[in-house]
Amino acid sequence: MGLSLGRESEYNNARIPALDYRWPACACRTQTGGATGKINVMFSERTYIRKTRYAAQLFFLLLTIFIGYNFYRFVLHFINPVYPYVQRPPSVDAFLPIGGFMAFKYFLLTGIIEPVHPSGFILFVAVVLVSMLMKKGFCGWICPIGTVSQYFWMAGERIFGRGFTIEKHTDMGLRSLKYVLMSLFLILIGIAMTPNMMVLFFITDYYKTADVRMMRFFTNMSAVTMWVLIALGILSLFYKNFWCRYLCPYGALLGLVSLISPVKIRRNAEKCNHCRSCSIHCPTSIDVEKKEVVSSPECFGCMTCISRCPAEGALDITFRAGKKLKVLRPYLYPAILVIVFYMVIGVGVLSGKWHSQVPNEDYERIIPQLIHVKNGILK
Ligand code: SF4
Ligand code: SF4
Numbered sequence: 001m002g003l004s005l006g007r008e009s010e011y012n013n014a015r016i017p018a019l020d021y022r023w024p025a026c027a028c029r030t031q032t033g034g035a036t037g038k039i040n041v042m043f044s045e046r047t048y049i050r051k052t053r054y055a056a057q058l059f060f061l062l063l064t065i066f067i068g069y070n071f072y073r074f075v076l077h078f079i080n081p082v083y084p085y086v087q088r089p090p091s092v093d094a095f096l097p098i099g100g101f102m103a104f105k106y107f108l109l110t111g112i113i114e115p116v117h118p119s120g121f122i123l124f125v126a127v128v129l130v131s132m133l134m135k136k137g138f139c140g141w142i143c144p145i146g147t148v149s150q151y152f153w154m155a156g157e158r159i160f161g162r163g164f165t166i167e168k169h170t171d172m173g174l175r176s177l178k179y180v181l182m183s184l185f186l187i188l189i190g191i192a193m194t195p196n197m198m199v200l201f202f203i204t205d206y207y208k209t210a211d212v213r214m215m216r217f218f219t220n221m222s223a224v225t226m227w228v229l230i231a232l233g234i235l236s237l238f239y240k241n242f243w244c245r246y247l248c249p250y251g252a253l254l255g256l257v258s259l260i261s262p263v264k265i266r267r268n269a270e271k272c273n274h275c276r277s278c279s280i281h282c283p284t285s286i287d288v289e290k291k292e293v294v295s296s297p298e299c300f301g302c303m304t305c306i307s308r309c310p311a312e313g314a315l316d317i318t319f320r321a322g323k324k325l326k327v328l329r330p331y332l333y334p335a336i337l338v339i340v341f342y343m344v345i346g347v348g349v350l351s352g353k354w355h356s357q358v359p360n361e362d363y364e365r366i367i368p369q370l371i372h373v374k375n376g377i378l379k
Helices: 047-079 090-095 097-110 118-134 137-142 144-160 168-192 195-202 210-219 223-238 242-247 249-260 277-281 304-308 332-350 360-370
Strands: 006-008 029-032 038-041 263-267 315-321 324-328
Touching: 047 090, 047 137, 047 144, 047 210, 047 304, 047 332, 047 360, 090 097, 090 118, 090 210, 097 118, 097 168, 097 195, 118 137, 118 249, 118 332, 137 144, 137 249, 137 332, 144 223, 144 242, 168 242, 168 249, 210 360, 223 242, 277 304, 304 315
Parallel strands: none
Antiparallel strands: 006 324, 029 038, 263 315, 315 324
8 A cells, every 4th residue: 555645636526535634623603705695604624734834934933043143153253252153054045045046057057066155055956846846835834034924914914904905907017026036136147147157256255255244234234224124014014925925036936936836726616615715815815716726826835725715625735646636635735845845955964065165264354354243233
């Protein structure tokens, strides 16, 4: 008997046997809505899906803060050796996705992993591979910026008692911004930069301390940066995932990559009662109730739609195995996502391509020129 990830899918026009795993939390409600007016529904919310996601997001957010704090201590030591030395956390390179993309192109052309920020390359590969296999799940389950963005719109909904939406055509126009930004990076790095140009860039002090510069971007914020962040924060209170939806070029790239993912949300029209709960609660404003298959590059696999669906068998997360469609058990989706993500990192660690090869002497030379302490704050 083979390993079962799910069950045979009704989307292949076969019958789906009722399975207990689908309904771990049940509550009965009366619901009003739909074309037929008042409908009584045995409302079975799979809240565990949302709770699991919130827990995963919080975990990765706290992990990011911990990594950032350790990197801060690492830099502090090179400004003033009175502070104890801590090892540089390689995962901080996750904040250099452009460097990761450049290193990825360099690897494709030369077969060499650049040694300055190798973990940036590993993390880039991990995130892209996760998106190819498991949709844009990185954005929905791991990315700390997506999590903070989500906290903002959730807070906004509490403050204002409702969410706000942008008019359809304006929304489409704004969504194209992230693709414009992504295209700029693809042209500048993916097309214009040759391997020789990249090598010349990799050996500069600028690139060696790109992580320190990124930190200084926040610790020594310019007035413009501060006002831009405040504006983004305010907009994020009103509109769901404002940064992710309209401006993140990394998310735009992952969304396009995710189109080839075998994993998709599917709606079974025969079982759907058209309550629109899925569409109303989708954090990326996808009109799930109108789709048979959600193939949008905006879908980040949060499964909020499944979690909110009251009709058993109407919404599932499915994957294609050869010619057959299978329904994936919801709890397996984040499990596979995290396993794939950490497997790639594990390969990087075991192959010795995780830690930067920049010697501490370089940090001793460059960091004091770049950053200093004023009133206890790194400037
Ligand atoms: S369609 Fe479903 S899984 Fe995709 S973003 Fe919307 S709620 Fe999340
Ligand atoms: S798929 Fe589920 S949540 Fe969406 S409209 Fe149909 S019954 Fe409602």
